Amino acid sequence: MNFVQIVEGTTQFLIPWQDDATQFPPGSAPVFFNRRMELNRDATILLLKELRPDHYLDLMAATGVRALRVANECGIPVVANDRDFDSILLLRTNAHRLGLPVRVVNRDANALLSTERFETVDLDPFGSPAPFLDSAIRSARKYLFVTATDTAPLCGAHLKAGMRRYGAVPMNTDYHPEVGLRMLIGHVARETMKYDRGIEPLLSFSFEHFHRTHLRMVPGVRAADRTLASLGFIHQCPECSFRSVEAGLLPSGRTCRECSVALLPIGPLWIGDIADRALALRLLERMDGMVFGSKARLSRLLRILAGELPNLPHYDYHKEAKRLGVSPPAMDILLERLLQKGYGASRAHYSGTAVLTDAPLEVLEEVLSQ
Numbered sequence: 001m002n003f004v005q006i007v008e009g010t011t012q013f014l015i016p017w018q019d020d021a022t023q024f025p026p027g028s029a030p031v032f033f034n035r036r037m038e039l040n041r042d043a044t045i046l047l048l049k050e051l052r053p054d055h056y057l058d059l060m061a062a063t064g065v066r067a068l069r070v071a072n073e074c075g076i077p078v079v080a081n082d083r084d085f086d087s088i089l090l091l092r093t094n095a096h097r098l099g100l101p102v103r104v105v106n107r108d109a110n111a112l113l114s115t116e117r118f119e120t121v122d123l124d125p126f127g128s129p130a131p132f133l134d135s136a137i138r139s140a141r142k143y144l145f146v147t148a149t150d151t152a153p154l155c156g157a158h159l160k161a162g163m164r165r166y167g168a169v170p171m172n173t174d175y176h177p178e179v180g181l182r183m184l185i186g187h188v189a190r191e192t193m194k195y196d197r198g199i200e201p202l203l204s205f206s207f208e209h210f211h212r213t214h215l216r217m218v219p220g221v222r223a224a225d226r227t228l229a230s231l232g233f234i235h236q237c238p239e240c241s242f243r244s245v246e247a248g249l250l251p252s253g254r255t256c257r258e259c260s261v262a263l264l265p266i267g268p269l270w271i272g273d274i275a276d277r278a279l280a281l282r283l284l285e286r287m288d289g290m291v292f293g294s295k296a297r298l299s300r301l302l303r304i305l306a307g308e309l310p311n312l313p314h315y316d317y318h319k320e321a322k323r324l325g326v327s328p329p330a331m332d333i334l335l336e337r338l339l340q341k342g343y344g345a346s347r348a349h350y351s352g353t354a355v356l357t358d359a360p361l362e363v364l365e366e367v368l369s370q
Contacts, residue, residue, distance in 0.1 A: 001015075001016050001088075002016065003015065004016075004018075004316050006033075007064045008038060008069065008293060009041075009042065009045060009072075009290075010291050010350060010361065011065075011068055011069045011072045011141070011292055012097075012098070012290070013065055013068050013094045013096070013097075014063075014090065014093065014097070014309040015029070015033040015063050015065075015090075015100070016029040016030050016031050016063075016090070017029065017032070018033070021159075023033050030086050031063050031086050031087050031090050032062040032063065033063045033065060034104065036208065037210070037296035038292075038293050038294050039297055039301075040288040041042060041065065041069060042065065042081070042211065042292040042293065043203065043205075043214075043298060043301075044070070044122065044214070044289075045070065045074060045292075046071050046283050046286060046290060046292075046298070047202065047214055048070060048074045048075065048076060048120075048228060049073075049074055049290075050279070050282060050283060050286060051120075051143065051202075052074075052221060053076060053119045053120040053142060053143060054077070055076065055078070055118060055119050055140075056070050056074075056077070056079070056119070056120040056122065057072070057078075057079045057080075057081065057118040057120065057121050057122060057125075057139075057246060058078065058079070058337070059081055059109050059112070059121060059123050059124070060081070060082060060109060060124060061080040061081060061087060062082060062083045062087050062092060063087065063090055063091070063094070064080050064090065064091040064102070066122065067079075068094055068098060068100060069082035071095075071098075071101070071102050071345045072098055072100055073226055074327050077101070078102045079103045079118065080101075080102050080104050080105065081104075081105040081106070081112055082105075082106065082108065083107065085106065087094065088104055088106045091104045098169055099115045109132050110131075110135045112139075113132070113135035113138065113139040114134055114138070115134050116140070116314065117140075117141050118139055119142045119143065120141075120143040120144075121139050121140040121144050122144070122145040122148045123136045123144070123145065123147070124145075124147040125149075126149065127149055127150050128148060128150040128153070128165050128319060129146050130165040131185070133146070133191050134221070134329040135366070137191050137192050137195065137217070138195065141217070141322050142171070142216065142217055143202075143214065143215065143217065144188070144199075144217055145210070145212075145213070145216075145218060145338065146184065146214070146215070147210055148180075148184050149209060149210045149211075151177075151210065151211065153165055153170070153224070154166065154170060154180035154181075154183045154184060154211065155170055155171075155177065155179050155180040155183075156171040156176065156179065157170035157172045157176070159172075162183070162326065166183055166184070166186075166187040167187065168186060168188070168267055168268050168269060168282060169267065170182055170266060170276075171236060171264065171266045171357070173236055173266070173311040173313075174241075174315070174316045175314050175315070175316065175350065175351040175354070177211075177351065178312065178313045178348070178354075179234070179266060179269070180206060180211050181206045181211045181350075182271070182274070183267075183269045183270040184211050184271045185199075185215075185269070185270035185274065186267065186269035188213070188215065189227050189228075191219065192224070192227065193227055193228055195223050195226055196219075197218060197219050197220070197223060198218040198220070198222075198224045198225075198226050198227035199215045199216065199217060199218065200218055200225030200276075201213060201215055201272070201273060201274050201275055201276070202214045202275065202279055202285070203275050203279065203305070204275055205274075205301060205349055206349070206350055207301070207307065208259075213274075214368050224244055228249075229272075230247075230270060230271055230272030231268045231270065231271065232246050232247040232248055232267060232269070233246050233248070233251045233265040233267035233268060233271075234265070234266040234267060234268060234269070234312070234313055235251070235254045235263035237256035237258065237261065237263055237264075238261065238263075238264055239254065239256065239258075239259040239349040239362075240258050240259050240322060241315070241361055242256045242259070242361050243263075243313060245271055245312060245313075246265075251265035254258055258361070264288040271312060272310075273310055275308070276369060277294070277305070277306050277307075277308070280302045280305045280306040281306045283302055284299065284302045284303060284306065287299060300363075301349055305349055307347065308347070308349065308358070309344050309356040309358070311356045311357060312346065312356070314348040314350060314354040314355055314356050315319070315354070315355050316353050316355075317331075317334055317353055317355045317364070317368065318353040320368055321368050324365060324368060324369060326368055328353075329370075331352075331353070331355070332345065334355065335347070335355070338357050338363070338364070341367070343357055343358055343359035344358045345359065345361075346356040346358060
């Protein structure tokens with residue numbers, strides 16, 4: 001096996017050589033490593049520096065880059081697990097080279113989670129986390145971090161796969177990244193409540209080809225009930241852009257007030273906050289002294305998350321302008337027009353043209369047409 005030395009954050013490690021000429025270079029190596037997930041890993045390091053948990057499990061470590069960085073850059077005791085023996089050999093080699101006391105485990109993920117508990121469980125599989133969520137929830141004492149790269153099932157592009165994996169009905173809408181992220185958090189919430197526990201999203205985002213959520217696990221029936229209250233549906237008109245939000249685990253029949261047709265329910269999904277805004281601001285301050293390859297992108301993401309309104313779902317205002325046959329104004333002008341009319345308005349991190357507002361659809365159409 002040929003190796004290449006990589007530096008990410010302040011950590012040096014070896015990865016197997018990848019063929020960059022292939023369509024998906026990580027798939028050409030015997031042990032998986034995806035350079036495009038650097039922002040995902042940087043966000044985890046930043047958050048762990050703030051949370052300071054007693055220990056951390058990288059459940060599906062592969063090359064072990066995330067586990068190595070947590071041990072090296074955060075000084076947190078780490079367990080790194082993978083069922084692939086090549087991954088285990090590489091993990092041990094990298095940990096030895098860095099002089100890090102990483103406990104390396106070679107077990108099936110669900111088996112490990114069913115026999116040990118960890119203060120922080122990080123579930124970052126290739127594809128869907130759904131087959132591992134129940135055992136991950138039972139194992140996680142205080143924090144659960146989850147990545148999903150199966151964005152097509154989560155956002156409704158692969159409808160039946162999304163329904164099978166997440167026990168809910170997605171829809172491929174103009175705001176599909178938001179649907180995917182809220183479907184993921186909603187599924188974790190429903191899996192957690194059955195154990196009389198609740199969740200509190202600390203930092204969640206949709207970025208490029210993945211969804212990522214960092215959750216605090218809160219014990220007790222009251223926490224479970226608060227979590228239940230944050231589940232619901234988005235009702236979308238199939239004919240126009242009208243949508244509404246309803247709390248609850250069963251959708252009621254609703255009609256579009258614009259088109260008088262039945263609205264289509266999306267969910268159940270998470271309708272509560274996806275991030276702690278005060279925490280996002282603290283992370284921005286902490287980032288000043290950090291060495292991150294994704295620093296500019298992560299800073300922008302945190303700034304937007306810190307200012308996001310709790311309204312959902314967002315509008316893609318360029319698509320709304322196109323539907324109306326008008327030229328869209330600059331984002332700042334659109335937000336100012338909404339604010340002048342007495343409504344809340346903010347950017348949303350899901351895309352550069354995403355707007356969150358409590359203004360009715362007709363008001364948004366009015367300010368777009370000015």
